[in-house]
Amino acid sequence: MRAELIQELQLLQNSRANKFADDLSDRLKSSVDLVTEKVNSSISKRGNMLMLLEKKFDFSTIRKLKSKFFKL
Numbered sequence: 001m002r003a004e005l006i007q008e009l010q011l012l013q014n015s016r017a018n019k020f021a022d023d024l025s026d027r028l029k030s031s032v033d034l035v036t037e038k039v040n041s042s043i044s045k046r047g048n049m050l051m052l053l054e055k056k057f058d059f060s061t062i063r064k065l066k067s068k069f070f071k072l
Helices: 002-056 059-069
Strands: none
Touching: none
C-alpha cells in the first residue's frame, strides 16, 4: 500500500513537471516566434525601401557628375 502511494505521488509529480515544462516551452516558443516575426517584418520593410530608393535613383545623373568632376 505504501509503495503504491509513493508511486502515485511520483506519477503526480512527473505529470505536474511535464505540464510546467510544456507551458514554459510554449511561452518561450511564442516569444521567439513574435521576435522573429518583428525582425523579418523590419528587414522586409527596409529592403522594400531600398528597392524603391534604387528605382527612383537616376544613374545617368551620377555618370554625368562623375564625368564632370572626375575627368580621367
